[in-house]
Amino acid sequence: MLLAAAGVAAVVFRPGPAGAPAPVEPAYPIPGQVEKLRVEVLNGTTRTGLARAATRQLREHGFDVVYFGQRTAVAKSLVVARQVDAAQVRAVAAALGIDSVSVQRDTMRRVDVSVWLGPDFRPAGPLHP
Helix, strand or coil: CHHHHHHHHHHHCCCCHHHCCCCCCCCCCCCCCCCCCEEEEEECCCCCCHHHHHHHHHHHCCCEEEEEEECCCCCCCEEEECCCCHHHHHHHHHHHCCCCEEECCCCCCCCCEEEEECCCCCCCCCCCC
8 A cells, every 4th residue: 555655656746857847837927027128327417416317207107227327428318229129219218308319239238228318308307306
């Protein structure tokens, strides 16, 4: 009897091919778990708080801003595609009211989109809350 139980257990608990466990699929998609663009916002002006204001503006539109800070001066605001196509980048540019869009592939960066804010950028809200 003990031998029969061991045989049944071996059949029931047998691992899949090459010992790999069977993949487990979630029953339903998790709400709100859509793939978001990872964005960095860089202030290319001397106006303090500009990158923070643009970050708030982008987050209100559902973008995932993973970094914001100060960088070297730029003459005009620019949105750059790093790991996505130009169509996706236009949505970021539209949320900020920026006209200039460029594609400069850079797989070493951990962001999908880079935003450089120039003196022409006007945030939708106040610079400081």
